[in-house]
Amino acid sequence: MRMCRLWLWLTALALAMPLGARAEDGHELWLRYRPLSAAGQAGLRAVARAVVHGGPASPTLRAAVAELRRGVAALAGREPPEGRRLVPGALVLATPEFAPAGLQLRWRDLGREGYALRRTRLQGREVTVIAANTDLGLLYGSFAWLRAAQAGAELRRLDATSVPKVGLRLLNHWDNLDRSVERGYAGASIWDWWKLPDITGPRYAEYARANASIGINGTVLNNVNAKAESLTAPFLAKAAALADVFRPYGLKVFLSARFSAPVELGGLKTADPLDPAVRAWWRAKADEVYRAMPDFGGFLVKANSEGQPGPQDYGRTHADGANMLAEALAPHGGVVLWRAFVYAHENAGDRAGQAYAEFQPLDGRFAPNVVVQVKNGPIDFQPREPFHPLFGAMPRTPLGLELQITKEYLGFSTHLAYLGTLFEEVLRADTGHGGTVARVVDGRLQGQRLTAMAGVANIGTDRNWCGSQFDQANWYAFGRMAWDPDLSARAVAEEWAAQTFSARRAARDAIVELMMGSREAVADTMTPLGLHHLMGSGHHYGPAPWVDDLERPDWNPVYYHRAGRDGIGFDRSPTGSNTVAQYAAPVARLWADPRTTPPALLLWFHHLPWDYRMPSGRTLWAELVARYDAGVAAVDDMGRRWAALRGEVDGERHAEVAAYLAVQAKEARWWRGACLGYFQSASSLPLPPGVRPPEHDLAFYKALRFPFAPGRGG
Numbered sequence: 083m084r085m086c087r088l089w090l091w092l093t094a095l096a097l098a099m100p101l102g103a104r105a106e107d108g109h110e111l112w113l114r115y116r117p118l119s120a121a122g123q124a125g126l127r128a129v130a131r132a133v134v135h136g137g138p139a140s141p142t143l144r145a146a147v148a149e150l151r152r153g154v155a156a157l158a159g160r161e162p163p164e165g166r167r168l169v170p171g172a173l174v175l176a177t178p179e180f181a182p183a184g185l186q187l188r189w190r191d192l193g194r195e196g197y198a199l200r201r202t203r204l205q206g207r208e209v210t211v212i213a214a215n216t217d218l219g220l221l222y223g224s225f226a227w228l229r230a231a232q233a234g235a236e237l238r239r240l241d242a243t244s245v246p247k248v249g250l251r252l253l254n255h256w257d258n259l260d261r262s263v264e265r266g267y268a269g270a271s272i273w274d275w276w277k278l279p280d281i282t283g284p285r286y287a288e289y290a291r292a293n294a295s296i297g298i299n300g301t302v303l304n305n306v307n308a309k310a311e312s313l314t315a316p317f318l319a320k321a322a323a324l325a326d327v328f329r330p331y332g333l334k335v336f337l338s339a340r341f342s343a344p345v346e347l348g349g350l351k352t353a354d355p356l357d358p359a360v361r362a363w364w365r366a367k368a369d370e371v372y373r374a375m376p377d378f379g380g381f382l383v384k385a386n387s388e389g390q391p392g393p394q395d396y397g398r399t400h401a402d403g404a405n406m407l408a409e410a411l412a413p414h415g416g417v418v419l420w421r422a423f424v425y426a427h428e429n430a431g432d433r434a435g436q437a438y439a440e441f442q443p444l445d446g447r448f449a450p451n452v453v454v455q456v457k458n459g460p461i462d463f464q465p466r467e468p469f470h471p472l473f474g475a476m477p478r479t480p481l482g483l484e485l486q487i488t489k490e491y492l493g494f495s496t497h498l499a500y501l502g503t504l505f506e507e508v509l510r511a512d513t514g515h516g517g518t519v520a521r522v523v524d525g526r527l528q529g530q531r532l533t534a535m536a537g538v539a540n541i542g543t544d545r546n547w548c549g550s551q552f553d554q555a556n557w558y559a560f561g562r563m564a565w566d567p568d569l570s571a572r573a574v575a576e577e578w579a580a581q582t583f584s585a586r587r588a589a590r591d592a593i594v595e596l597m598m599g600s601r602e603a604v605a606d607t608m609t610p611l612g613l614h615h616l617m618g619s620g621h622h623y624g625p626a627p628w629v630d631d632l633e634r635p636d637w638n639p640v641y642y643h644r645a646g647r648d649g650i651g652f653d654r655s656p657t658g659s660n661t662v663a664q665y666a667a668p669v670a671r672l673w674a675d676p677r678t679t680p681p682a683l684l685l686w687f688h689h690l691p692w693d694y695r696m697p698s699g700r701t702l703w704a705e706l707v708a709r710y711d712a713g714v715a716a717v718d719d720m721g722r723r724w725a726a727l728r729g730e731v732d733g734e735r736h737a738e739v740a741a742y743l744a745v746q747a748k749e750a751r752w753w754r755g756a757c758l759g760y761f762q763s764a765s766s767l768p769l770p771p772g773v774r775p776p777e778h779d780l781a782f783y784k785a786l787r788f789p790f791a792p793g794r795g796g
């Protein structure tokens with residue numbers, strides 16, 4: 083009885099609490115719309131007295147209006163009415179067809195998806211105009227206006243125009259049809275294939291809304307290690323049901339296609355891309371897909387990589403394979419995203435050089451509706467890699483950038499690593515071909531019209547979507563930086579933190595500082611100085627630099643670090659594999675010499691003796707030890723900084739992040755211990771004076787096993 087009364091009392095208390103003080107689980111992402119201060123509310127009401135539009139509303143315009151009304155209601159405590167009359171203080175959604183008299187705009191500059199936000203005087207009334215050529219542009223503009231409102235921006239002086247610089251801004255889900263997610267650390271796949279197409283539930287619309295809020299306009303639903311079944315009629319109907327939910331939010335559905343589908347589904351004897359029957363099969367399949375989804379985006383293909391079938395099985399090239407699919411999709415306006423992540427075990431050369439060797443000679447041989455999708459670095463989403471040498475080296479081919487949002491090699495969702503800084507580092511890298519990676523990807527350097535950026539999604543069924551609160555920032559950063567690759571990682575972190583945690587300047591800045599150093603902390607913890615692929619076999623969690631017995635040499639960490647008595651690192655300079663020569667001359671020259679290679683990439687390109695003198699004055703061995711120590715110190719520091727934010731952030735999320743940081747601190751020590759123990763066994767050198775020895779001996783670390791680590795996929 084007493085318990086029961088206590089419960090009632092607690093419930094009443096919870097309901098009586100102001101919204102902002104309520105426990106939060108992160109489900110609302112950055113779209114929380116918590117009440118502003120009294121002054122902020124008054125200010126917002128004054129600039130959002132009504133939402134005015136031209137109607138009759140399309141589903142997309144309806145979504146924009148609903149978002150504005152919902153956002154203002156929650157932030158300012160009063161829902162603005164919807165109307166057609168230009169009242170003072172209105173938010174006006176203007177298109178060329180519904181442009182209030184007196185509005186001067188260069189509509190053409192806004193393109194199909196861009197928008198303008200402008201505070202202006204029209205017909206004697208102060209109003210805010212959100213203008214775009216399409217309803218989707220209005221939706222993006224509405225989200226941008228709400229972003230500014232949430233972050234406490236000065237809405238009375240708005241005058242901004244924003245047009246996406248990259249055309250296709252895509253999530254790539256590595257989701258399997260059984261709901262497992264390859265490299266997924268946020269629960270199961272959000273696609274409930276079994277219940278689709280009949281049951282769609284609210285989560286799919288929430289997902290589409292969140293993507294629209296950051297400008298993502300396409301999503302590949304299934305794993306690149308694709309099953310042919312995803313192209314069968316039942317699965318196409320399921321995908322079409324999702325496409326129907328996503329459509330109002332401007333989010334197009336794409337599918338990963340298995341190259342051998344004509345054999346597996348069509349009963350053909352071959353999947354040879356030059357065989358007329360195979361081509362006919364794909365054309366018919368494309369027609370079928372477009373009957374189900376008239377606005378289908380296209381196919382993503384992983385071919386002749388890690389055992390996947392592809393055109394090389396028939397002695398054909400990647401261009402032959404991609405062009406066959408391109409031909410089938412072209413009549414419908416679809417595109418092929420053909421991945422350059424290839425390496426084959428028949429090839430004994432340096433794995434880092436294989437994609438360039440296979441693709442660069444094919445420049446200019448791809449059909450106009452093909453994008454070659456290239457990972458940010460030449461190996462595989464490591465905590466740090468140099469940019470991929472293909473960027474800039476295929477001027478006659480649209481190259482898309484593939485980033486990994488899910489943190490396969492950066493501590494899954496238990497470690498805090500803000501990837502905005504990693505994305506920025508890649509995008510701003512100078513290719514040596516006359517511009518940065520960003521300029522290649524947005525098409526400006528080489529005049530490409532078809533442009534794409536893809537992010538391997540970190541989304542699952544967890545309430546907070548991404549497995550941890552801070553991993554939401556990586557989804558957010560991907561969307562924002564795909565829209566505008568010139569945005570700085572810091573500016574994006576500021577936006578995200580203000581909306582997700584606190585718009586109070588001091589708290590926001592403290593969170594941003596913590597985020598900005600976090601990826602470097604993870605790089606130091608795991609793979610400092612350009613080391614790479616030291617992670618545990620298969621699952622890729624935790625350290626295993628000793629592994630040397632996997633089926634393929636280039637799956638073994640020892641292949642990558644090459645540590646021995648003589649030194650450590652992979653020699654990719656002219657004295658070694660010389661894959662450094664794949665870069666443009668100015669870059670290759672710099673990185674061919676250890677003295678001009680940035681320390682952060684040193685062991686990526688060079689094998690150096692342990693007593694090599696680093697710019698810091700330390701020996702390489704002492705520097706390596708110092709970096710692992712710095713990693714542990716940085717993670718401890720993140721824990722302290724987060725602890726100091728207690729009270730600035732709601733209790734539930736604060737406690738959750740603190741618990742995750744404690745795990746990360748423990749695991750930073752595990753990484754340090756295992757790597758120092760192992761590398762010491764290779765170098766036979768003593769630890770520098772004053773350095774704390776690892777907590778355990780090497781045998782302890784080697785014996786750890788994780789048979790049920792998440793993310794292995796189906």
Ligand code: BDP
Binds near residue numbers: 264423
């Ligand atoms: C690696 C993953 C593997 C993916 C592969 C890919 O370990 O699960 O299938 O990349 O990108 O990062 O195709």
